[in-house]
Amino acid sequence: IRDYDEMNSQVQLRIHNAQKKLKAGEESGGEREAIEELRDALKLIFSRPNSDNMVSKLTLEVRRELSAFSAFEDTLSGLVAEAQSTVKNENATVAQRSTALFILENILSEIRPEADHNEDLLRIVKRVADAKIKIADDVIKDRKQRSMFKTNNPTELAEEILKNLPKKEQKKK
Numbered sequence: 001i002r003d004y005d006e007m008n009s010q011v012q013l014r015i016h017n018a019q020k021k022l023k024a025g026e027e028s029g030g031e032r033e034a035i036e037e038l039r040d041a042l043k044l045i046f047s048r049p050n051s052d053n054m055v056s057k058l059t060l061e062v063r064r065e066l067s068a069f070s071a072f073e074d075t076l077s078g079l080v081a082e083a084q085s086t087v088k089n090e091n092a093t094v095a096q097r098s099t100a101l102f103i104l105e106n107i108l109s110e111i112r113p114e115a116d117h118n119e120d121l122l123r124i125v126k127r128v129a130d131a132k133i134k135i136a137d138d139v140i141k142d143r144k145q146r147s148m149f150k151t152n153n154p155t156e157l158a159e160e161i162l163k164n165l166p167k168k169e170q171k172k173k
Contacts, residue, residue, distance in 0.1 A: 004054055007045070011058050014041035015065055031069060038066050039075045046079065046106040047099050049149060055106050073120035076107055080124055083107075084131050087154075094142045101135065101143075104128060104154035108161065116165050129158035 002010070018037035022030045045058045066072040086092050086100035108128060111121040133155045143149045 002048070004052075004057070007048070007054060007058055010044055011041045011062060014038065014044070015061060018065060035066065035069055035071050035075065038062055038071075039078065042066075042075060043079055043103065046103040046110075049102055049147070050106050050109065055110060059110060073118070073124070076111065077120070077124055077127075079103060080107055080128060084128070084133065087133055087135070088131075090136070094136075094138055097136065097139045098143050101139070101151065101154065104133075105152055105157065108154060108157045112161050115161055122165075125158045125161050128154050129162055131155055 014037050018034040018041075021037060022034040024030055025033060041062045042059065045055055045062065048054075063072050066075055080103075083100040083103040087097050087104070089097070092100075108125065111118075111124060115121045115125050131154075133153060135151055135153055140151045143151050
């Protein structure tokens with residue numbers, strides 16, 4: 001697990017690469033390539049345990065860059081879809097499925113405060129809740145043995161977020 005300085009330098013590198021790709025390819029899809037580079041930065045951030053509360057610190061600048069393209073929510077949605085697919089894929093390695101769980105947990109905790117007033121983020125939470133994710137025993141065992149991480153089920157976290165929304169949001173369901 002990298003410390004803040006190592007993570008920040010990796011994130012800054014991806015932001016810099018995104019800005020270069022945007023300038024270099026203004027007529028030829030540079031925006032798409034820049035968004036992809038920023039998506040990679042978010043994936044890197046969300047792929048690690050957040051026991052040190054570093055995720056929100058590292059996410060701010062990437063979010064600002066993605067928001068300039070109106071792509072933050074879409075990028076999160078894509079990361080969630082990819083992570084859900086990986087968690088459910090029995091052919092994926094235990095490490096890949098475990099990392100996908102960290103991505104889902106971190107995204108849910110990051111969007112939780114805004115889900116009640118952002119329809120796109122609320123849709124992401126609902127999608128995770130509806131996914132009915134079952135975590136394989138080998139993933140739970142590996143996470144416990146390697147690092148003593150308690151394995152939270154992302155579906156249960158999403159259901160809890162939905163349950164705790166203000167009443168006006170619950171009526172819309």
